[in-house]
Amino acid sequence: MIFTTTMSPTEKPFSSVNWSFNVSTPIIIFVINAENIIGPEYEGRITFFPSTASLELRSLTLDDTGEYTVNAVHDGTLLNGRTTLVIHEKVSSVLVNSSSTDLVEFSGSVSLSCSASGPSLSFLWLNGSSEVTASDRVQLTDGGSSLTIITVTRFDQGPFRCRVSNPVSTVISDPVNLSISYGPENMDLISSPPQGYFAVGSDISLTCSVGSRPPAHFKWFLNGDQLPDTGSELRLMDVQMSQSGNYSCQAFNSKTLRSQTSQPSAITVLGEPNLFSTDLVEFSASVSLSCSASGSSLSFLWLNGSSEVTASDRVQLTDGGSSLTIINVTRFDQGPFRCRVSNPVSTVTSDPVNLSINGPENINLILSPSQGYFAVGSDISLTCSVGSRPPAQFKWFLNGDQLLDTGSELRLMNVNMSNSGNYSCQASNNKTLRSQTSEPSAITVLVIACCVIVAAAVGGGYYIYKKK
Incomplete structure (x- = not known):
């Protein structure tokens, strides 16, 4: 600490300078051309500047708080001055205590107290980085060292810190968090x-x-x-x-x-739609499909493939559209049928159901090789094709007489003339209980003729011998 006077160095030095503490305690007595007198409490702690009469004081303690006076004689004139020095202790030992750290929102209160060592202390509370100020719920007492929060909320969780200051130092406490x-x-x-x-x-x-x-x-x-x-x-x-x-x-x-x-x-x-009667006979059967689902405000729509099913002479939609009846089914009614169930917030479509409706029909008898005349020893294949669901069962006929063969193909191997005649096939459907017979296919087995001619000149004529 330097006590600086308002004097500037001059050619004439000070005749004498006397610094004192609290009037009665001498610090230094300076007399020109004489030895300085220093008070015992200030030995090694001061430096005197004769040109300006200023004084430096070191190693300050709390006991150095008080009034400092200087009296100086310069060129026959008495000069004096005084000042007050206050020594402060630094803030230390800052600690925050909480009345509780485990609280329930809207039903609990908490008090935080801040203690510290040092003089002239001032207190400031922080919630996170924001200063805490008094309000209807917040009370600051004991010079600001006590903080009370009434009816805590989740925003009172902290971290809370106490900042303690005096003119020479500032110390912030460790954070305190509340569990609310x-x-x-x-x-x-x-x-x-x-x-x-x-x-x-x-x-x-x-x-x-x-x-x-x-x-x-x-x-x-x-x-x-x-x-x-x-x-x-x-x-x-x-x-x-x-x-x-x-x-x-x-x-x-x-x-x-x-x-x-x-x-x-x-x-x-x-639930997935329930569909019934999938095994039907064309033109002689009807089918009813019913669709069940859970929910409210349901609407039903039937699809045959990708096309919507609408009511007609053969098609009836009943029970709010959940039941579909087809009268005298045809092959075009085979599906796949789907039931689409909707309400204002969702749509669900059932898995497809196919109906079995078919034949037999469009029977065709194919001969291979395709000619109608064959040499003895040939191999012949007859194939009967027909539209039928389920697959048809076959019978074969020669000149109206049933053969033992079954299946859609009749194979005639190494034929002879007895195999000649009109062949036909008959297809039967065990579901529709219907049958259809093909047009006959004529097969003729021929013996190839062989001739040997012998010629001889007999009396100017000839003789032919023919052998079969």
Whole structure:
């Protein structure tokens, strides 16, 4: 510390200078051309500057607080001055204590006290990086060293720090965090996939999200009845129609002792359409297809392939469109039929169902080789093709007499003349109980003729011998 006078160095030195502490304690007595007199408390602690009468004081202690006076004689004139020095101790030992660190939002209060060593202390509280100021919920007492928060909220978790200052130093305490339990609140029940209608066999995930500290415990309910599942997620795998209903979750906080229940989430599992009578006879049978599904506000639409089925003389749509009746079915009624069930929030289409309706019809008998005349010893194949569902059963006839052969192909190997005649095939359908016979195919087996001619001149004539 240097006590600086307002004097500037001059050609004439000071005749004498006397520095004193609190008037009565001499610091230094300077007399020109004489030895300086230094007070015993200041030995080794001061430096005197004769040209300006200034004084440097070192190794300050609290005892150096007080009034300093200087009297000087310069060129016959008495000069004097005085000043006050205050020595402060640095702030130390800053500590924050809390009445509690485990609190419940809206139902608890907390008091924080800040202690420190040092004089002339001032206190300031910080929540994170923001200064804490007094309000309806916040009280600052004991010169700012005590902080009381009434009806704590989650925003009062901290970290809280106490900043203690005096004119020469500032010290900030270690942080103190409050554990403030809150919730459950802002509950939301999320379904994934998000639609409310699902096909039988689907996998569904329900997730319950909620704001809670500490984390909430969960219960699940279906139509108000508690399920055994716990945890924030409920997984429904391979769902069936019996699992349709209103699902809800309840969250409970073991600290706040509060609970909250979600709004119900409706899940409807749609059954696949039930289709009947798929084995039919064209022109002589009718079929009824019925479509069943779970849910509300359902509408039904039938598809034959990609085309919508509409009512006509042969087609009846009843029971709100859920039942389809086809009278005197034809092959064009084979499908595939699908039932599309809709409501305002979802659409589900059934698996396809095909109807079995066919023949026999369009029978055709094919001869290979295709000529109608064959040499003795030839191999001949006759093939009977026909449209039929299910596949037809075959009979073969020669000149109206049934042969032993069956199957769609008749093979004649190494034929002779006895194999000649009119061949036909008959196809039968054991479902439609109908049969159809082909047009006859004529097969003629010929013996190839061989001639030997012998000629001789007998009396100017000839003789021919013919042998078969």
